Amino acid sequence: MQTTTLESAVERIPDGARLMIGGFMGVGTSERLVDELVRQGKKALTVIANDTALPGVGIGKLVTANAVRKVIASHIGLNPETQKKMLAGDLHVELVPQGTLIERIRAGGYGLGGVLTPTGVGTVVEEGKRRIEVDGREYLLETPLRAEFALLHAFLSDYLGNLTYALTARNFNPVVAMAADTVIVDAEHIVPVGVIAPDHVMTPAPLVDYLIAA
Amino acid sequence: MTMDPQITIARRIAKELRDGMLVNLGIGIPTLVANYVAPGMHIYFQSENGLIGTGPIPQEGLAQARLTDAGGRPVTAIPGACTFDSATSFGLIRGGHVDLTVLGGLQVDEEGHLANWMIPGKMVPGMGGAMDLVTGAKRVIVAMQHTAKGKPKIVRRCTLPITSARPVDLVVTEMAVIALSNGRLRLVETAEGVSVADVQAATEAALEIAPELTSPRR
Numbered sequence: 541m542q543t544t545t546l547e548s549a550v551e552r553i554p555d556g557a558r559l560m561i562g563g564f565m566g567v568g569t570s571e572r573l574v575d576e577l578v579r580q581g582k583k584a585l586t587v588i589a590n591d592t593a594l595p596g597v598g599i600g601k602l603v604t605a606n607a608v609r610k611v612i613a614s615h616i617g618l619n620p621e622t623q624k625k626m627l628a629g630d631l632h633v634e635l636v637p638q639g640t641l642i643e644r645i646r647a648g649g650y651g652l653g654g655v656l657t658p659t660g661v662g663t664v665v666e667e668g669k670r671r672i673e674v675d676g677r678e679y680l681l682e683t684p685l686r687a688e689f690a691l692l693h694a695f696l697s698d699y700l701g702n703l704t705y706a707l708t709a710r711n712f713n714p715v716v717a718m719a720a721d722t723v724i725v726d727a728e729h730i731v732p733v734g735v736i737a738p739d740h741v742m743t744p745a746p747l748v749d750y751l752i753a754a
Numbered sequence: 755m756t757m758d759p760q761i762t763i764a765r766r767i768a769k770e771l772r773d774g775m776l777v778n779l780g781i782g783i784p785t786l787v788a789n790y791v792a793p794g795m796h797i798y799f800q801s802e803n804g805l806i807g808t809g810p811i812p813q814e815g816l817a818q819a820r821l822t823d824a825g826g827r828p829v830t831a832i833p834g835a836c837t838f839d840s841a842t843s844f845g846l847i848r849g850g851h852v853d854l855t856v857l858g859g860l861q862v863d864e865e866g867h868l869a870n871w872m873i874p875g876k877m878v879p880g881m882g883g884a885m886d887l888v889t890g891a892k893r894v895i896v897a898m899q900h901t902a903k904g905k906p907k908i909v910r911r912c913t914l915p916i917t918s919a920r921p922v923d924l925v926v927t928e929m930a931v932i933a934l935s936n937g938r939l940r941l942v943e944t945a946e947g948v949s950v951a952d953v954q955a956a957t958e959a960a961l962e963i964a965p966e967l968t969s970p971r972r
Contacts, residue, residue: 646841
């Protein structure tokens with residue numbers, strides 16, 4: 541793990557990169573990483589995240605800045621700009637049931653070839669997917685998702701990069717931490733090693749590549 | 755006495771709660787159900803963004819930015835609450851650990867299929883957690899008004915994309931309570947002052963009439 545500045549962390553992300561971003565309606569999303577992506581004028585990003593938050597919040601800022609070409613998310617209903625750009629054909633949106641989305645990411649990070657889920661069987665979500673019967677029950681084969689970068693928002697990071705998250709800001713963060721080539725962390729507090737007890741570490745330090753210095 | 759239809763629906767659904775249940779409430783009318791839990795009853799309310807033990811909206815000035823419901827609004831956590839990541843949250847849902855979910859609806863059809871996540875060409879918000887909830891919860895209750903702009907929402911066959919192949923268990927409207935029984939819709943209760951004929955006139959789907967049909971006083 542390396543500590544770095546906000547600016548140089550974001551400089552590593554090229555236009556067109558595929559990003560996983562933690563957060564749920566902006567809660568658990570690093571606002572300053574998002575702001576820096578916008579400031580550096582990134583373009584044509586693919587964003588994999590639960591939602592696109594609201595205009596002016598979290599991933600919503602990337603949508604407004606036209607930094608995103610494709611979104612893979614479970615819900616965009618609270619961001620009218622995402623819907624507008626989608627209907628205008630300026631933004632490609634792939635909608636995935638939330639439980640399926642997090643499991644596809646988990647599969648990508650845990651070395652699995654996919655997951656079998658009953659969610660979506662017999663609905664439009666099934667289109668183009670394999671249906672597999674196991675012990676008399678029908679499932680869809682959902683394929684793994686990975687990304688080049690994961691952008692995390694943690695509550696605490698110790699000097700090594702062991703992480704904890706606060707309350708409902710955990711959501712997608714520890715899961716996307718497993719599924720990207722490069723993991724960039726913005727922590728609210730950076731603390732000495734030992735402050736986070738071993739039993740309380742939610743993301744192990746070896747997963748973290750860059751920690752933004754306070 | 756006329757009551758707000760949403761409150762009529764929420765109060766009736768609250769009667770389905772049992773002590774110790776793990777319950778997930780959708781947005782809209784379902785959220786109101788939490789206001790009518792019987793005194794002394796302990797319900798574990800789940801927010802699918804990663805919380806069991808969701809409490810009321812915080813007092814002004816006491817909101818915690820990292821403690822929100824599935825709509826991103828500030829909530830509180832009651833003593834004994836716990837938080838977890840989204841994989842665990844949907845493991846709880848898909849794995850059949852949630853005893854009851856209450857969701858809003860656009861349409862319910864004769865086979866009990868629910869459509870509640872999109873109107874093609876008009877409203878494409880995404881399914882969020884709805885497909886997992888209907889597929890995985892032990893019991894699914896739909897909370898919705900009986901008609902929309904005078905048109906029945908309980909229809910022969912959903913014209914909107916369905917949320918799950920799994921049928922719902924109960925539909926509660928301001929006019930009636932309809933249960934799925936042997937794969938068919940059965941009218942089990944009418945609201946005070948509402949006749950069976952009134953319900954049938956506002957419903958496109960065929961309804962069996964339960965012999966024990968009741969009209970409760972509220």
